[in-house]
Amino acid sequence: MSNSLPDSVITDHINASRGRGRPREFDMEQALDKAVRVFSERGYHATTVCDLTQAMQLASGSVYKAFKDKKSVFLAALDRYKTVRDTQLRAVIGAGATGKEQVRLALAFYAEASHGAGGLEGCMVVGSAAELATFDSDVAQWVTAALTRNEVLLGTLIRQGRQDxxxxQHVDDAATARLLLCLIQGMRVVGKTGRTRDEMTVLVDIAMKVLA
Structure with missing residues (x-):
């Protein structure tokens, strides 16, 4: 399943605008970043097309030319959200010299995202799993794939730590990766209730004890 926006859709939008003599081009990534914030804060069902057009700073006609409906915007925003977060996470863990340090950095990355304004905004993956995955097969597949990638990454870091x-050696990489996945996703849920940085970062020290 592919949720990325086809280049032809963007091209058609631009060409149609030019045909009216009033070209209106916009940065798709910036528009989707704004959609991510709305969906993360409000959830899918509570977000209206009007909310999206205001946040993305686009006319409703432009939204419908680029995306056929709200669900299409949502799926494209999910892809954008995951791409950005994955890039940020890999940049952070890349600073670790050992597998164990990289695991700590990964956990700290999620702890930092789970307090203050960022914590209140929430996580699209967690929100989608809770709100839509049971009833929408497209979202269910997307969420399953996203969580699986995170679990595989954590397992890989743990195996690297055993190697270095x-x-x-007694640490079970598969089971421990699953435990840590549950922790980081739980952080994002709890972060929506308003938590301090200290409340979230202390969890990293506790979680690291399972790798001792």
Missing amino acids: GSIP
Whole structure:
């Protein structure tokens, strides 16, 4: 399943605008970033097309030319959200010298996202899993794939730690990765209730004990 926006859709939108003599081009990534914030804060069902047009700073006609409906905007925003977050996460963990350090950096990344304004905004993956995955097969597949990628990444870091000696050999990489996945997704849920940085970052130190 592919949720990315076809280049032809964007081209058609631009060409149609030019045909009217009033060209209106916009940065698709910036528009989707704004849609991400709305969906993360409000959820899918509580977000209206009017909310999206205001947040994306587009006329409703432009939204409908680029996306056929609200669900299409949502799926494209999910892709954008995951792409940006994955890039940020990999840049953060890249600073770790050992597998164990990289696991800590990954957990700290999610702890930082789970407090203050960012925590209140929430996570599109967690929100989608809770709100839509049971009833929408497209979203269910997307959420499953996203969570699986995170779990695989954590398992890979744990195995690296066992190889470089920073994590004991007895640590089960698959089960521990699943435990840490549950922790980081839980952080994002709890972060929606309004938590301090200290409340979230202390969880990293506790979680790291499972790698001892």
